[in-house]
Amino acid sequence: MRPVLATAHGLVRGTADPSGTASFKNIPYAAAPTGPLRFAPPHPPVPWDGIRDAGAYGPTAPQAPYAPPMDRLLPETLIPGEDFLNLNVWTPDPAGRLPVLVWLHGGAFTNGSGSLTGYDGTAFARDGVVLVTLNYRLGAEGFLHLGPGDTVRANLGLLDQIAALEWVRDNITSFGGDPDRVTVAGQSAGAMSIGALLAMPAAKGLFRRAALQSGAAHHTLSAASAVLVAARLAAILGVPPTRPDLAAVPVERLLAAQSRLRGEIAARPDPALWGEAAFNLMPFEPVVDHDTLPRAPMDAIAEGGAAGVDVLAGWTSDEFRLFTAPSGLDGLVTGDLLERTATGYGLPPGRGVAAYRAAFPGASRGELFAQLATDWFYRVPALRLAEAQAAHGARTFVYEFAWPSPAFDGALGACHALDVPFVFGNLADPAFAPLLGDAPPPALAETMHAAWVSFATTGDPGWPAYRAPGRAVRYFADVPITAPDPRTGLRTLWDGLR
Template sequence: MRPVLATSHGLVRGVTGPSGIACFKNLPYAAAPTGPLRFMPPQPPAVWAGVRDADAYGPTAPQAPYLPPMDRLLPEVLVPGEDFLNLNIWTPDPAGRLPVLVWLHGGAFTNGTGSLTGYDGTAFARDGVVLVTLNYRLGAEGFLHLGPGDTARANLGLLDQIAALEWVRDNITSFGGDPDRVTVAGQSAGAMSIGALLAMPAAKGLFHRAALQSGAAHHTLSRSSAASVAARFAAILGVSPTRPDLAAVPAERLLAAQSQMRGEISARPDPALWGEAALNLMPFEPVVDHDTLPSTPMGAITGGCAAGVDILVGWTSDEFRLFTVPSGLSGLVTDDLVERTATAYGLPPGRGAAAYRAAFPAANPGELFAQLATDWFYRLPALRLAEAQERQGARAFVYEFAWPSPAHDGALGACHALDVPFVFDNLADPAFAHLLGDAPPQTIADRMHAAWVSFATTGDPGWSAYRVPDRAVHRFAAVPATDHDPRRSLRTLWDGLR
């Protein structure tokens, strides 16, 4: 069966699978960001005549593939083409009025696509949720800030996401979705994007709940740091840091320059050169430009800009092992590096590393380093976001994904991105095989997927909301549990920095 539905720009013909789920792929939510639209805010797509086939994934945003060994652990789909500002929809009932979940993919703001098979929305649609995935601009084309004197605006990748959410608001009724019950969800850079969207005036009212996996409202660049990044990026390319000059550079050269600059930051992570990017090694990320993103996300959220938006936020127990174990970095970490890292993150010299050694007495230096980075990058930002929303009267639900993967002889632990196939109930998808190892537990996928469905449907994933002082954190593991203020000593250590 090939169902035909109407959008504001034309008719689309999807595909209905054996389970009765209708899928519509490669629907343009904005015009191709090429030619005069390159490095410019998204514009509406053109209206088309006749019926547009929507039976295959469309082009993906330009990006350099992951290098080994990450290319095996985080496989990608790269489809060339200019019309990559597109989205995909799975729906069980185009005549319904169902909750909607809009998924923002991760990839450090330089990689990823909503067209990964692992993000197939069949399980969500099966359980009564209309699922939307999308692509947005990445790297320099999505997040390079060219300064206040340029006619272009900052955060083009975030503006793409807002354009997609506007498309959902205006069109999702045709696909059986309720535009008044939209949850925006994402992982890693997708979750960090949501942290920014919560603080952006242009996004207000476009979603009503937010689910953030392994990312919160912490990692952004200041205008001064973004200016340093733009200046160095333009110097690598041999052009001036202006929109016309950069727009004239082919995408392949931009991608090569991105890779070169990330290598430079990794080799010399000096805050005097790179600002905030020296710590998180992400030169392309949301920028506090005082226009599209008026202030830091946490500052705006603490001030009440996202009051009323319930959130589901969490992390995996061993997030950073994904970046240290497969590369071999874990075995090279020394006690001195652990000390210097703790100090660089702002913990008291001597005391910070000592607190982690006391909390994890059996851990080697590589494991301590990964735990420090996990807390700084993911756990503490999640807790602070939950606290901020709770103070504003919204409900915040916090989780920790704690099932350790058997891959890499168990050294990965519960690493970054491992929770995604459990949320999508897609454990059998080959995209996740090298992360999951053999026989991942379906029982955890059943519980985790059901929690996201319940949150999108009712605003309650099934455990107690996070409130001070009890601080409930639900743990997804072989034996599920809800802990109260887990690792309190480390939390209070970090809280002393505020």
């Protein structure tokens, strides 16, 4: 018997597996962002009559495939269709009052979806957590900003996420979830989105806890930088930089222009041309527009803007090796590039590279480059977020995922995205095999998954909170341990840049 549940917009028929978990897929949380709604804030979904089939994943946001070699390493699901502002729910008991975890996918704000089989929520449901995954607008359609003359709100991708969280608030009781115990969780761009949501007035009160994997509240674009990006995108397309003109561009042509723009930034990462996008190589991401996102997220959070939200934040030990080892970039790093990278990130000339050489004796230039980028992109922002939340009395926990993948003859280390299948308890999903290798440790997955379940349920993942002077960090490796203040010297080096 396929279960039928009620939402505010109509009935949905899901599926049930032998364990008792029911899943409901492709439920619209907003209207299709096409026609007059393209490049517009999300609108409520159109109600439907009868019972809507919710047995299979629905359309995903338009996106170009990952470029090689990422296309072989990162799992991807592309389902065509216009009605892609949809979500998926897994529940063990529609009559319950269970904690809820809402997952925001990664993909550098241009790729990814909530429809990956690796994000299947069966393990969470088995352990008493209602899991929700969702799709949101990507690239220019989600993060275009044209400046003060543009009357349409920016950060449409974030507004989509907020619309999904509002759907959860209004509907999740029908699926056995407790709207007062919502954890928003995500990885990479999903975690960076959460960093922005913590500072957005429209998101206040929609979640009680936040779990941020490999992303925090650091990577945004200023309005001025976003205008530079939008102007160049329009020039590539040969149209005026206005919302109606860009909305008239066919989707496939827009995606091709986005890819070309990203290549131009990578080939010439000049801040005079691209602003902050020259450093993070992400031309489309949350924009500090002084409206939807009034202030830089870290500034708002440091002043207590997210006080009361429990936070779990962390990184993988070798994040950036995903981008350097498979591509061969690690073998091309020169001493000059290493120094320019360190100073470009703001570290003192000479001292920055010297500190990393001392912290990682015997490391190659490529490995030092990856470690610098890992810290700037992921580790340091996570620590700063944790410190800011702890300063305002929030329960805050920090972890480092340290299990090294055997793939690529061990060159990946504990790279970016490697922790995701462990959190979901989905090591057997074949999409993750290129990163995991042949024998990922199931005990580590059980331990890490249990920590996320505990955090979503109680606000405590099972180790001491992060606060001075101890600064406890949980290391997820073959033998998980908790240790104080990792790499103190490097932390204080980065702290000196504030």
